[in-house]
Amino acid sequence: MKRIVVGLTLMLALAWSDAASAADRVRFRLNWVPGAEYAPYYLGKEKGFFAAEGIDVEILPGEGSTVTAKLVGNRSAEFGLAGADVVLISNSRDLPLVAIGIMTQELPGGIIFPTDSGIKKLTDLYGRKLGIQLKSATEKQWRAVAKIANLDEKKIIEVPADRAIAQLIANKTIDAGVAFYFNDGLKLVAEGIPMSWIPFSESGLRFYADSLITHPGLIKEKPDLVRRFTHAFVKCWTYAIANEEETLESFLRQNPTIDRKYSALKLPVVLKMGQSPETKQHGFGYSTKERWEEMQRMLISMELMPTAVDVSKVATNEFLK
Amino acid sequence: MARTVPHISLRDLTLRYRSKRANVLAVDRVSLELSPRSFTSVIGPSGCGKTTLLKVVTGVLRPTSGEVLIDGKPLATRNLAGMFGYVFQRPLLLPWRTALENVALTAEVARKDLSRRDRLSEAQHWLEVVNLGGFENKLPHQLSGGMQQRVSLSRALALQPPILMMDEPFAALDEITRESLQDELLRLWGVLETTVLFVTHSISEAVLLSERVVVMTPHPGRIAEIVEVPFRHPRQENLRGSPEFALLVQDIRRQLRAKESTQAVA
């Protein structure tokens, strides 16, 4: 009888320690369908960066920053990607989220147009047709930029375009569009139409864009896990920046249906957008309190946030190291 | 629309049709004379072609060979509008029309020259003829099965068609209603000047109502026998219960059984 008890106890202890030393299973929810902008994560998974941190990561496709925010806020995913503006807005609407690293340091949005359209500055849009996806983040960003630049929006012919901006530019229904350059813009370049763009970031809108987010509850319960994941996140990007070719191949290997030409155009742009003077100084993913607060001020003035929140609770750099 | 009642001849009628398995001979060289104002029943088991025969006579189906002559002229050359009145096994009344409006349908369709008022008063008359005066504003679902069938009969009679075709009209009714409708039909036939061709399953019904009973056998449909019914018209009160009646019914039943072995007849 004694032997049975000892035996059982040993088995249980083994099983428990086994579970403890087994990798942490983590759901990582992107904010869009798989594309070259997420290549570093796929590379990192293949090269074992996550595994080296004891993490078994499941990369899940997304449906926009709002959905990912809700999923992470509801703890249906441990980590996710969401626009920094969405992170702030969520917090103001009682959905606490924390941005633990910045993936894209500047907004990917802007005014895109064929290079031969003759558009050089924003006022060249007067009298031209501008496609906009109404109700989107880019629309709101455009309105803010228009305000900063003191544009007379009535002089621009707005054409609601939903997600068809690339198609409408291609068939010349619109002259320019409010879009992500590395999405719609590069898609058209891949089809043989040279494109140019005026980024919002160069028009006074210096928002952070995609951020790595998690739930404050997870930070409280498993700070070590959060640190390890963030380290893996940083490693993915720093490696990718130094090894673009390898990153592209790894990504295409894991996502064979995605267009190679388009991805090859997109990846260098995305890698560049992850870097800034701050990241060169402090490392990938770094953000400043001042910029977060500036973002909040803009969002409130655009009436997208009902109240201000404590920015130090919304974003942190502490897990990057 | 009082027409003279014509003489109908069926000469060597044959109807063949193609079904899934084979060529079916539905009706095989049927010949029959229907003199004006006669009452003829056709009996036989299912599949003997009685309903098919009705459809050929009214021109709905075209025979493969043989002809139907109306007063000596072929069916195809005649204008048949208003020639036939038809009573089906089910009343087939339009449920959204009152009894009166159902009967008026006949005139609506065949006598567009009549005014609405005339059509309705005609319809009222025919409803009274079948003893449904007072029920003209009822909808079919408010009437019993027997009353609905009377409306159907009234609709068939509405234009005083020279020929009345009846396809097992009382089969779906209970016995009591059936008997009262049989009596009513006899009375009507005595008063109106129509030829009646009456199809039924029931030997006793055929014997009760008609002057002649045409016995048909199935596969293919052929006339086996034509039996003259000796009883006088108008029928005496207790004919149904009389021994002569029972004997004649027995006789016909025996003949039917002898002619074909598989089907049982009511």
Next chain:
Amino acid sequence: MDTERIARIAGQIGVFVAFFVLWEVLVRVTGMKPVILPPPSLIFVTIVKQWPYLLQHAWPTIFAIIGGFLVAAVSGFVLAVGIAYSRWINELVYPFLIVSQVLPKIALAPLFLIWFGFGVMPKLVIAALIAFFPIVVNTARGLNSVEPELVQYMRSLGASWADIFFKISLPWAMPYIFASFKISITLAVVGVVVGEFVASDTGLGYVIEYANISLETPVMFAGIFVLSLLGVLFFLVILLLEAVTMSWQTEISETPETM
């Protein structure tokens, strides 16, 4: 109104009340955040607070539902007559009909935006596309269900095609037609909303989508509730129309003995 009817209606209302109470309790007990799933009490308050906004956007939706449904009804009816009475039209058209039904309209919506532009047209087209299939199928069936013997008899009396169609076939098919209307009106609502999600900046679909993206979940649900109410109201209108045109049919179900 008899007690049985009152009891029935009370029961139906009771089910809804119980549903909302359950929802409210669950949300509160689990501490669910309003941004994820708001409690009904908050939704109702939001409806009251945002009533002018909701009403303003309800009109374009209502207009599009009616328009889409009418287009579906008319085109569906015409097509049904063709299918019911012409063998070759039937064989030609049916495969397309089925394809049109199984095509995912949500996927088509962005394409419609490119073809039809922004605004009312894409909504109407999507709503009509979704709603017309039941009307075609049921109307054709109804027209074909007329007793052939009766038709033959009427023909023998000299009835014209128009006589038979208008006096017999069409009224005979009415129960089928109304049954399909009840299905189609709800589909028209769905179709309009799908169109508004993608290709419109007015309407309750737009309100719902916009609130969703702005993380204003209570407003989103307020829009959903108002939309549901609209759907129910439209359904009731069809019921009313049916009761009025086919009073004879409702009587059948109410008489205690049918034969």
